[in-house]
Amino acid sequence: xxxxxxxxxxxxxxxxxxxxxxxxxxxxxxxxxxVGAIAWPFISSMNPARDVLxxxxxxxxxxxxxxxxxxxVMWRGKPVFVRRRAEEEIKAAREVPLSQLRDPQTDQxxxxxxxWLVVVGVCTHLGCVPLGQKPxxxxxxxxxxxxxxHGSHYDTSGRIRLGPAPANLAVPEYNFTSDxxxxxx
Amino acid sequence: MxxxxxxxxxxxxxxxxxxxxxxxxxxxxxxxxxxxxPRNFNYFWNFGALAMVNLxxxxxxxxxxxxxxxxxxxxxxxxxERIMRDVNFGWxxxxxxxxxxxxxxxxxxxxxxxxxxYGSYKAPREILWILGVVIFLLMMATAFMxxxxxxxxxxxxxxxxxxxxxxxxxxxxNDIVVWLWGGFSVDNPTLNRFFSLHYLLPFVxxxxxxxxxxxxxxxxxxxxxxxxxxxxQDTLPFHPYYTIxxxxxxxxxxxxxxxxxxxxxxxxGHPDNYIPANPLVTPAHIVPEWYFLxxxxxxxxxxxxxxxxxLMFGSIAILFILPWLDTSPVRSMRFRPVAKWFLVLWGxxxxxxxxxxxxxxxxxxxxxxxxxxxxYFLYFLVILPLLGRLERPLKLPESIALPVLRGGGPIPAGAxxxxxxxx
Numbered sequence: 001x002x003x004x005x006x007x008x009x010x011x012x013x014x015x016x017x018x019x020x021x022x023x024x025x026x027x028x029x030x031x032x033x034x035v036g037a038i039a040w041p042f043i044s045s046m047n048p049a050r051d052v053l054x055x056x057x058x059x060x061x062x063x064x065x066x067x068x069x070x071x072x073v074m075w076r077g078k079p080v081f082v083r084r085r086a087e088e089e090i091k092a093a094r095e096v097p098l099s100q101l102r103d104p105q106t107d108q109x110x111x112x113x114x115x116w117l118v119v120v121g122v123c124t125h126l127g128c129v130p131l132g133q134k135p136x137x138x139x140x141x142x143x144x145x146x147x148x149x150h151g152s153h154y155d156t157s158g159r160i161r162l163g164p165a166p167a168n169l170a171v172p173e174y175n176f177t178s179d180x181x182x183x184x185x
Numbered sequence: 186m187x188x189x190x191x192x193x194x195x196x197x198x199x200x201x202x203x204x205x206x207x208x209x210x211x212x213x214x215x216x217x218x219x220x221x222x223p224r225n226f227n228y229f230w231n232f233g234a235l236a237m238v239n240l241x242x243x244x245x246x247x248x249x250x251x252x253x254x255x256x257x258x259x260x261x262x263x264x265x266e267r268i269m270r271d272v273n274f275g276w277x278x279x280x281x282x283x284x285x286x287x288x289x290x291x292x293x294x295x296x297x298x299x300x301x302x303y304g305s306y307k308a309p310r311e312i313l314w315i316l317g318v319v320i321f322l323l324m325m326a327t328a329f330m331x332x333x334x335x336x337x338x339x340x341x342x343x344x345x346x347x348x349x350x351x352x353x354x355x356x357x358x359n360d361i362v363v364w365l366w367g368g369f370s371v372d373n374p375t376l377n378r379f380f381s382l383h384y385l386l387p388f389v390x391x392x393x394x395x396x397x398x399x400x401x402x403x404x405x406x407x408x409x410x411x412x413x414x415x416x417x418q419d420t421l422p423f424h425p426y427y428t429i430x431x432x433x434x435x436x437x438x439x440x441x442x443x444x445x446x447x448x449x450x451x452x453x454g455h456p457d458n459y460i461p462a463n464p465l466v467t468p469a470h471i472v473p474e475w476y477f478l479x480x481x482x483x484x485x486x487x488x489x490x491x492x493x494x495x496l497m498f499g500s501i502a503i504l505f506i507l508p509w510l511d512t513s514p515v516r517s518m519r520f521r522p523v524a525k526w527f528l529v530l531w532g533x534x535x536x537x538x539x540x541x542x543x544x545x546x547x548x549x550x551x552x553x554x555x556x557x558x559x560x561y562f563l564y565f566l567v568i569l570p571l572l573g574r575l576e577r578p579l580k581l582p583e584s585i586a587l588p589v590l591r592g593g594g595p596i597p598a599g600a601x602x603x604x605x606x607x608x
Contacts, residue, residue: 040274041273041274041277041278042245042249042274042278044273044274045249045252045253045272045273045274045275045278046249046252047273049253049267049271049272049273049275050270050271050272050273051267051271052271
């Protein structure tokens with residue numbers, strides 16, 4: 001082909017447009033799609049595998065937990081705090097006006113059944129595990145949890161009240177499978 | 186321009202700024218853009234580029250596989266099965282890696298064959314050739330250790346047999362084997378070090394490939410006629426002419442590769458390797474992966490432990506001195522009417538060694554393996570040195586451009602006027 005010997009052939013279509021432009025763009029488009037298609041499985045392989053996802057929910061038996069007690073369970077590699085709150089703790093959490101909260105949420109919206117508070121035990125500041133699960137732990141100024149890393153105080157609804165953390169302790173997706181059992185995740 | 190800055194020809198200000206300080210753009214332009222390349226390449230000249238792409242595929246899939254693999258005898262097999270069943274696209278990564286090893290050897294065997302047929306190992310490309318043989322050896326070591334990692338029956342017994350080769354060395358052999366194992370049999374320490382080295386060696390290969398390409402860009406490429414380009418009329422810029430030609434080959438390569446991965450992923454493997462390693466039971470018939478069969482055949486052809494091992498390693502070591510064994514100054518077999526038939530026979534002989542390597546070592550197979558082994562060495566040690574003196578080569582063309590442009594465009598002035606460099 002004569003064209004093959006002269007890469008900068010005369011234009012064939014509109015001013016400045018050549019068959020070569022078309023070929024280049026087509027080739028480039030195919031190459032981009034191809035690279036994307038190849039990259040996809042590689043990137044996807046780093047996402048949680050099926051056996052990891054299969055272990056992504058945890059069942060918790062609530063019957064041994066007495067009023068005022070808390071347990072820590074492992075869920076997706078993280079601690080989850082399950083706390084059976086006393087009446088006055090619930091009352092304290094519900095009396096706080098939303099205007100005083102950094103991350104305004106009502107206590108009712110954070111629980112399914114009143115005494116049971118279920119939150120992910122990871123401080124929303126930089127990921128430490130707050131203290132407050134044991135009776136001997138420091139629970140901060142608001143009687144919930146206290147993060148020793150940078151001094152965040154959480155209340156009895158797991159909401160941030162004081163310190164650098166920007167948000168409340170996260171409430172995981174969970175439901176009651178019976179009166180004394182929950183399934184997290 | 187300030188002293189110490191590279192004089193860049195690039196217009197784009199950002200490219201120009203970088204290029205003046207670190208002239209990578211100029212280098213790429215020189216080595217892969219305008220690089221003068223003989224105009225008469227055939228598709229055999231695709232295989233260097235294909236090997237490069239294959240190496241990158243192996244490294245990419247390998248890095249991602251290693252994120253999910255556990256190098257421990259108790260977990261290795263299961264972690265590979267987990268990759269197959271649970272990891273997203275893990276089956277794809279593993280099948281590409283597995284068949285990529287086979288593809289790599291197919292590509293490299295054709296690449297080596299190209300070198301043998303067109304005399305690419307001859308002066309001035311001896312170092313280029315030797316670096317290629319080094320890459321081949323590193324590939325073999327890497328492939329062998331990679332095959333051990335899934336910790337199936339073939340992994341375990343392959344590792345046992347191959348490491349035991351070193352016990353043939355007089356006096357220190359057994360100590361070397363214990364040292365290789367890190368114990369008294371192939372076991373967890375062996376698996377751990379093989380994983381470490383299997384991850385390391387590909388990057389060593391990348392380094393040697395860099396030297397291989399650097400040496401190539403000093404001597405320039407050989408070509409199907411085996412004569413040197415005499416000027417610009419004999420060459421084309423690498424881009425776009427050979428980037429495009431390589432792309433065509435790459436597409437065919439990917440089609441073949443994809444066929445293996447998607448339709449016959451285990452065709453080149455061995456079913457026994459899906460049985461977890463058992464140090465108490467050897468499979469009835471153990472064979473290495475197909476790409477090692479010719480050398481395995483040579484090993485078994487010799488009725489002596491040390492002799493077999495020596496010939497097996499010798500069959501590759503002999504490639505190092507090939508540039509000096511072949512005494513003919515004519516590179517391309519096109520112009521060697523006698524030698525070319527001996528090389529064709531050598532190629533067939535290599536296939537026979539591959540075939541017989543997969544057969545049991547008994548009866549006629551042993552006889553065939555012995556004759557084939559004899560011819561393998563005879564070609565290098567006797568036939569090539571003698572033919573250099575006895576053979577009368579055909580007349581070489583005066584230039585590359587002359588036969589290429591025959592019947593085509595005008596022959597550039599001066600192309601035919603210069604005398605031949607080699608008779």
